[in-house]
Amino acid sequence: xxxxxxxxxxxxxxxxxxxxxxxxxxxxxxxxxxxxxxxxxxxxxxxxxxxxxxxxxxxxxxxxxxxxxxxxxxxxxxxxxxxxxxxxxxxxxxxxxxxxxxxxxxxxxxxxxxxxxxxxxxxxxxxxxxxxxxxxxxxxxxxxxxxxxxxxxxxxxxxxxxxxxxxxxxxxxxxxxxxxxxxxxxxxxxxxxxxxxxxxxxxxxxxxxxxxxxxxxxxxxxxxxxxxxxxxxxxxxxxxxxxxxxxxxx
Amino acid sequence: xxxxxxxxxxxxxxxxxxxxxxxxxxxxxxxxxxxxxxxxxxxxxxxxxxxxxxxxxxxxxxxxxxxx
Numbered sequence: 001x002x003x004x005x006x007x008x009x010x011x012x013x014x015x016x017x018x019x020x021x022x023x024x025x026x027x028x029x030x031x032x033x034x035x036x037x038x039x040x041x042x043x044x045x046x047x048x049x050x051x052x053x054x055x056x057x058x059x060x061x062x063x064x065x066x067x068x069x070x071x072x073x074x075x076x077x078x079x080x081x082x083x084x085x086x087x088x089x090x091x092x093x094x095x096x097x098x099x100x101x102x103x104x105x106x107x108x109x110x111x112x113x114x115x116x117x118x119x120x121x122x123x124x125x126x127x128x129x130x131x132x133x134x135x136x137x138x139x140x141x142x143x144x145x146x147x148x149x150x151x152x153x154x155x156x157x158x159x160x161x162x163x164x165x166x167x168x169x170x171x172x173x174x175x176x177x178x179x180x181x182x183x184x185x186x187x188x189x190x191x192x193x194x195x196x197x198x199x200x201x202x203x204x205x206x207x208x209x210x211x212x213x214x215x216x217x218x219x220x221x222x223x224x225x226x227x228x229x230x231x232x233x234x235x236x237x238x239x240x241x242x243x244x245x246x247x248x249x250x
Numbered sequence: 251x252x253x254x255x256x257x258x259x260x261x262x263x264x265x266x267x268x269x270x271x272x273x274x275x276x277x278x279x280x281x282x283x284x285x286x287x288x289x290x291x292x293x294x295x296x297x298x299x300x301x302x303x304x305x306x307x308x309x310x311x312x313x314x315x316x317x318x
Contacts, residue, residue, distance in 0.1 A: 025310030
C-alpha cells in the first residue's frame with residue numbers, strides 16, 4: 001500500500017504538550033513537512049520562543065536554541081550571520097513576537113536578515129492562562145479584560161504584517177490560517193516559500209498564522225476554528241502583504 | 251481500499267478530524283478511554299474512506315497515517 005500521509009521525518013516522535021485542538025500542532029507539522037521536502041533537516045537551526053510553544057525544541061529533529069522572551073529574531077540574526085550556510089527559522093507566538101519582542105522583530109525585518117519567522121497569532125496569551133495580548137480583538141473577553149477589550153483603555157490590536165509591510169527591508173510577508181483543509185494547504189505553500197526565500201538568499205520572510213486557542217477562548221476546538229472565520233479574519237485579513245520578488249518581476 | 255492507522259494513545263479527542271472527513275468515516279469513541287483520558291477517534295466505516303487525508307491534515311497531534 002502506498003502511504004498517502006504520515007508523520008514527517010523532521011517531527012520528533014513524541015506527544016505534543018498542547019491542549020486538545022490547538023493548532024500549534026498543525027503548524028509544527030507544516031514546518032517539519034517543508035523541512036523534509038526541501039531536504040534541509042541536517043542544516044536547519046530553529047529558535048524556540050517563550051509561550052505555549054516554548055518546548056518546540058523537543059518537537060523538531062533539527063538543532064534548536066531556546067531564546068529569551070521575544071528575542072528569537074535577535075538570536076536568529078546571530079546564528080545566521082555566524083553560520084550563513086545554515087537555514088535558521090524562529091517559531092514565535094503573538095505574546096513573544098508582537099509584544100515583548102516587537103523591537104527585535106521590527107529591526108530584524110528592517111535589516112532584512114536572511115531568516116524565516118513563523119508567527120502564530122491566536123489573539124491571547126495562552127501559556128500564562130489567557131490574558132489579553134496586543135493582538136486580542138476589540139471586545140474580546142480575556143482574563144485581564146473580563147468586560148471585553150476596550151480600545152479606549154487598551155488601544156487597538158497590532159497587525160504585524162501590515163506594520164512590517166511599510167518597511168523597505170522585508171522580502172516576504174504573508175498572513176495565512178489553518179482553520180480548514182484548504183487553508184492548511186495554503187499555509188504550507190506560504191511556509192515553503194518563506195524557507196525557499198532564505199535558501200535563495202533573498203532575506204527576511206515572515207508568515208503569520210492565524211491560529212486558535214480553544215482552551216483560553218473557552219470554546220470547543222471546532223467552534224474555535226469557526227471563530228477564526230467570524231471574528232479573527234475580518235480584523236486580520238489573509239493575503240500576501242509584501243513580496244519583493246514578485247514586485248520586481250513585474 | 252484505504253487503510254487508516256491511529257496512534258490511539260496520543261489522541262486528545264479534539265474531533266477536528268471527524269469534522270474534516272467528507273465521508274463520515276470517523277467518530278470519537280464513546281465507550282473507550284485512552285491513556286491520556288480522552289475518547290479517542292476511531293474509524294466506524296473504513297470501507298467508505300477515499301484516502302483524501304483531510305483528517306490527517308487537520309490532526310494537530312499527527313496521530314493518523316493514511317495508506318491506499
